[in-house]
Amino acid sequence: MPILVLGATGFIGQQVALCLQAAGHPVIGLGRDIRQASARFPDIRWITRDLRALRQASDWLPLLEGVTVVVNCAGALQDGLCDALVAVQRDAMLALQDAARTCLPTPLIVQISAPENLGRAGTAFMATKLDADRALASSGLPHVILRPTVVVGRNAYGGTALLRAVASIPGLLPLVDAASPMNAVHVHDVAQAVVDAVQGRISPGSDMVLAGEPTRTVEDMARFYRRWLGLADAPVIRLPSGLARPLSFAADLAGRLGWRSPLRSTAIRISGIGVAPEPGRPTLATPDPTLRLAAEPAAVQDLWFARLYLLKPLMILTLSLFWILSGLVPLLDPVTTSLRFGASLPAAVALPVTILTSLLDITLGLVIIVQPWAEKAMLGMIAVSLAYLAGGTLIEPTLWLDPLGPLVKVLPSILLTLATLAVLEER
Structure with missing residues (x-):
């Protein structure tokens, strides 16, 4: 029985x-x-x-x-x-x-x-x-x-x-x-x-x-x-x-x-x-x-687990703050930020795009700290990041050469998200 x-x-x-x-x-x-x-x-x-x-x-x-x-x-x-x-x-x-x-x-x-x-x-x-x-x-x-x-x-x-x-x-x-x-x-x-x-x-x-x-x-x-x-x-x-x-x-x-x-x-x-x-x-x-x-x-994977255990919450918090700040900073002066699109987008389109993407970034940064939603938030971060790379390349490819590296910095962000996603499971 x-x-x-x-x-x-x-x-x-x-x-x-x-x-x-x-x-x-x-x-x-x-x-x-x-x-x-x-x-x-x-x-x-x-x-x-x-x-x-x-x-x-x-x-x-x-x-x-x-x-x-x-x-x-x-x-x-x-x-x-x-x-x-x-x-x-x-x-x-x-x-x-x-x-x-x-x-x-x-x-x-x-x-x-x-x-x-x-x-x-x-x-x-x-x-x-x-x-x-x-x-x-x-x-x-x-x-x-x-x-x-x-x-x-x-x-x-x-x-x-x-x-x-x-x-x-x-x-x-x-x-x-x-x-x-x-x-x-x-x-x-x-x-x-x-x-x-x-x-x-x-x-x-x-x-x-x-x-x-x-x-x-x-x-x-x-x-x-x-x-x-x-x-x-x-x-x-x-x-x-x-x-x-x-x-x-x-x-x-x-x-x-x-x-x-x-x-x-x-x-x-x-x-x-x-x-x-x-x-x-x-x-x-x-x-x-x-x-x-x-x-x-x-074995070595036990040592990895032990050390990643302390890093995991820091990784999640880092992603959260990165995305929240990435959304808040442009909103401090959205008009000036929208000008970074150059002549590729008219101002009537660039400003709403700037505001909407900033709000999206903030939302993802907040959602990731809620455990049941964290996995979906990370998948969303990866998808949005890839969209930013593709969109930025098509609309304003010179952003790749920008001294502040707005597109280059997306790559380590994606890698950090993938690493955090890999250690997200609790048991």
Whole structure:
């Protein structure tokens, strides 16, 4: 009978789906955007759904037909343009539990949550997670709740991607909260725990932390990643915690535009208290995740990813400012700007063209900073740039020889857009 994996396109969910499939279980993967995952793993049956739209029991019933296990790997760090914590982490899960009560046989629900002691950070992320956990624990449904600490693996996403990026900085290691505990568990061990729960080796009703041994500090993990990337050791620059506040404020604003930065305030508040297994809590100890990572040697593309991770937001901001300013400057004196067309265009045409193209540039510069529209904005930038090159060449070819290089400068702009487009995908 099939197993439904929620969030199967994510960092944890993908590994869970593959491990379940390798163990002989048919898998149904559910995600918001399954285009890449369905191409990579055609043997998995894929379903496109947004958990924000599954907030009634009736929404779940067609998805649960014939399903024996539901594994919830879905989640969000913080509210934003593309994420709604209450809807995804609480309401959708409560609706799932209501629907599961009516199914025969009643499916086992395996919930991937987070260590309860992270609730001390006072974040909506943990509050909504714990609401769903408590409801599941008291629901009477067969269930297992697994609470991994920081999940690491050959791939990287979110906070672990940021740590790799920091570790890749040439010559130094700038760290905030360098001494904070950072327990980590390998994603394969999380997936194996799910398989154990599905196959009965973890008893229904269990609620346990998954923690690697030993617990390290943020500095220790950063130094490990630096070695893993093939870089020489570097001195640690211990940055004051207050420095993270303006960065998290900017990251929260970016989140409102759909960008899931690991520097958002939720992540900063959690990192401030550290991630470590809570004494007295049921804990499943897993192997040292650094040994697993060391057995998966990094290649040059891992170093590229780490360094591009920090450059990517700067590339997007550079494109945004370039296009906004390219549109604003001509509007300061549109009449004079329109004269650059020379005698090729009459003034009655050149002025409206100047104003319209300036407004188009500004629009593209604004649209690119909205994550769901960024790809289309970049494709628009490339198309408009090529049109400018073609139009400028036909209308006023002497612009190629202009000392300010208005046409020559378009070429590096196109290349920057192509490079940003190449690294736009988040997972």
